[in-house]
Amino acid sequence: TPPADKASTSSDASRLMNSRSGHSLGPMASSSNGYASCNGKQQYNEQLKRSMLSVSNSRKGSASNSESTEDNTPKIRCLFCDWSCAGSDATQLDRHYWKACPFLTKCPQCSQVLEVAALNYHLTTECDAKESYVVCVRCTESVHKQLYELHQMEDYCRELKTGAARCPLCHDDVHLPQDGGWKLHLLSAGGCPGNIRKRNLKKSN
Secondary structure, eight states: OOOSSHHHHHHHHHHHHTOHHHHSHHHHTTOTTOTTSSTTHHHHHHHHHHHHHHHHHHHHHOTTOEEEOTTOOEEEEOTTTOOEEESOOHHHHHHIIIIIOTTEEEOTTTOOEEEGGGHHHHHHHTSTTGGGEEEOTTTOOEEEGGGHHHHHTSTTOOOOOTTEEEOTTTOOEEESSHHHHHHHHHHSTTSOTTOHHHHHHHHHO
16 A cells, blocks of 8 residues: 655655666676576666666756756656656656556565566565565566466466566566567557556546
C-alpha cells in the first residue's frame, strides 16, 4: 500500500534514482551466476546501466528536473517516459514516479520502485526476499521457489531468444536495442498488455 503522506512518497521516489539496480549492473554483469552472460543479457545490463547513469547525471544537473518553455513557464518532465506538467513542484514528479510512470514498477515483495527492465534481476539479487527466488533455466524470469514447478508448466515459460530480454509484466520478449526496445514495449499503444501504469497514464492525460 503506497504511503499516505507526501514526505514518504518523495522519499521512496528518491530511492529510485539511487537504485542499486542502476549503479551496480556493471560489476554484476560479470558475476559467477551466469545470469548476465547469455542470450544478450550482458548487452542489456550495460545499456540499462548507461540509461540509469544518464538519469542520475541529469538529476545532478537539475535538482528539480524542471525546464522552461519558450514563454519561460516552468515545466517538469519525466526522464523515463517524457510525461510532463507545468509547474516547478518536484513532488509532482515524485508522485509520477511512485504511481504512474509506465517505465517503472514496484517490486511485489519489497515495494521498491525500479525500472520494469530491472525487476527480474532485482528479485534474485537485491530484494529483501531474494532468497525465495530463483532464475528459471528456460525463460530466465525470476520465480518464487514454491511456484517454480507450476511456472514451468505455463505456456509463457519458453526459451528466451538470443538478443532478447523477458518482460516480467506480460512475459513477452523485448528485443534489442534494449533502450529502444523497452521504450517501444512499455510506452507504445500496442505495447505491454500487462502494464497497468500505461493504462492509468492514459486516464490521467
